[in-house]
Amino acid sequence: MIVALMMIVAPFLSAAGSGGAVTTQDSLDPNGFLGLSERSTVPVSRATLVAFDGEDLMDDLAYLACVPASTFYSEEDGVTVTSPLMFYQPTMDSPSDAETALDAGVGIEYLMQDYVTASGSRLSSVTTVDVPRSEAEGMAARWNADQLVMIKGGEAAGTAARIATANWEVARTAVVAVVDPSVSPMDDVVTGNVSGTVPAVGTVGGEFSGSIEPSFHSESSHNFDVGDQYKFVQAVLEWSTPGPFPGLTQRGKELGMHLYQGEIMVALSTEWNAFSGPLDTAQSFVYTPGPWRAAVVFIPTMGFNAPGYDGPSYASRVFEAAQYTITYDLFGGVDMPIPDVPAAGARNARFTLTWEGGRELGLLIRGPSGQEIASAIGGASPGRHELEVAELGNGMYTASVINLDGQAVEADFELEYEWTETMSELEVEGLVGATEAAVLASELNAPLLYATPDGVPGATIGAMDTLGTTDVHLVDLTGNYDRIIKEMGSFRGAGQPGIAITTHRDLDVLISEIADLGQRGREGRQDVVITTLNPWDYWHTNSNAENPQGERWGGRFFGPAAYAAANHGTPVLVTEADPRLSCSNAYHNVYWLRAYAGRSPAPVGAMYLTGQQVVDAIASYGLDGEGMESLLTVAGQFEIGTAWDRALVGATTPGRIGGTPVDASVWISRCNTYPLVIFANPGVDQSIDPHDGKRIVGSRSTRTLGTLRTVEPETEVQMDNPVAFTWACYLYKFNERASEYWGASYQAADGTIPNESPSDHPWDGGTLPDICEDVFEDYSRQAGYGEAESAGYDATVENLN
Structure with a gap:
């Protein structure tokens, strides 16, 4: 393996006098470890940092160009x-509490330590x-780098x-995007x-009554049919409990209603009865006519720590069956396709519905898969609804206009719409192509x-000549x-090797x-x-802040x-490149x-529909194999x-890396090298632990009696x-308390009941543990871990870091 790596690394990634490339001496472990993709991964002792600029795209394109220089696959072995590749920003001098989420430079230092x-x-x-020279030299010194290679930025x-x-x-082979x-x-x-015109379809409905006892896993269902002429369904659940004092006996009880197509x-x-009383409402667009179902569930709430909730006689008195009534109504309407198709990234849409005649209409805006995006049902100014989205x-949207007043009389209406398109087709095609490249x-x-749509820049020609490139994969x-292609064909003169060009022009094929x-x-x-071309919207951690705070147009996550x-x-699926992903993303x-x-x-x-x-x-790209795929989304919230x-x-095993674009690059770098850096953890190696x-x-x-008293102070423990x-x-x-208090125990979807079902794990003592926070401590203690319990923010962050 060591000899083979020398053959790979030295000829293809040795520097032309700059000393910035990977060499065999950089390899930390020639055998590597099993990496993210379940390939063997060999880490190297170098790092690359690209200065982050939230105002333009030059840093993003430079970051993309660094990807194959920081991570590459050796087919021979x-x-x-791989090695860390990060956007760079310096740590903030004194960020406010609200700005702590923006201080991504701290994450760079933590990872590199x-x-x-x-x-x-x-x-x-x-x-x-x-990166400015002084800051680059400071990093090289802090990280004991043998060499510092500073590359000038500028045009892509x-x-x-x-x-x-x-x-x-x-580099006999090069990729040109x-x-x-x-x-x-x-x-x-x-x-x-x-x-358009709302058809003359009046409102019809029905009513169901029944009773239900407290349960974590059962329901009481009632079926009804929805005809083709109806577009909207609303169901109202009203319920009561026995006893002369409903305000008291309904505390801690919670009936809920589910609508099924x-x-x-x-x-x-x-709704939660503590605020709304014993009344629940569910509404839905009629995605598909036919059999529908309303189901009632009786799920106890968790408020049993309040005074007076502990006595068994109280529990036996209040948790009897609840009586309920469901009233449902079906409303007619009409679907009006929006004739204009928005481009990906359309913003600030407004839909205005107007009508005359004293009628009551509703408006739903729905996406290509039928998903309801925004609605105005009731509460409008007479003859007018306005929705902002x-x-x-990038897909076909539909406005559904609903007849809410029950009259079997037609109603004419007009719908005006507008939106702002912020991404050109050239931007989407170019950035998607560069990402895949x-x-x-x-x-x-x-x-x-x-290259650019206008041709091949001289810098690109010069690099191919310097590297001796004879094969080009052109992603356009x-x-x-x-x-x-014509321009590349004229680069080399007589006696010089020509350039063979393989074109990648179809995104589906390229993926x-x-x-x-x-x-x-x-x-x-x-x-x-999966990622997006959407610019980064930055936010503050203050819970009262009106987030997002603003946009950084040049802050992107595709790098x-x-x-x-x-x-x-694996390839990257960029949402703007596929209408299905684009519309789901927008929703x-x-x-x-x-x-x-x-x-x-x-x-x-x-x-469900967007998922x-x-x-x-x-699946359409052939990425849906057997079992659940591991799906990583790289984007901010x-x-x-x-x-x-x-x-x-x-359907998948989803995960997310977000934060700022700098954060995302740091966390991905940590994940890529995790089997290596985890052993730099002072929790497992006290020789590098500053806290001993x-x-x-x-x-x-x-x-x-309502007074909080500290019995043991915060302290440091070995x-x-x-x-x-x-x-x-x-x-x-x-469950121990729920079974006495509610007369019901929580049962998991697989049929097991915590605190009751048997367990064959020796740590459990024959019975599955209850749903209880300190179970985690029991497990960690038996596994030989120490428990650093803390609730304060500063102490928790100190323990983690």
């Missing part, structure tokens, strides 16, 4: 060679791109050429209108260079390949080719990496996503803007809304193999 330790307290080299083609010649002495680095934000307003839940009530995807270059162990999704290359060295596993994909051996962004502060639950039907769109897109991840649970094995254990307190615990929940012996 079946290993991935670990990486340098794991590299034997030195690095072979540090490479920087567009020149920077990529300098990165290539600093990292390859010879066609991208226009001069793209800028667009501000094109699209307007239009449509007219066939076997798929499309809506649920979210923050973002639309970076991963392709990594798989081919080749440098990434750039912009449609300018003929001109570029498939990268996926096939990524299967080398492993057995059939398929990972998926770190390409770096992650190169280590996973989750719109929802998350409404929900992030209060974490209100997402509409179930829309979650299915994503899964369908993955406002670039791909957080609920996106939850929509994909079950001591960790903070929080204070212990008790409450007597411990081996510490695990940080911080309690944010209050579940304690849940």
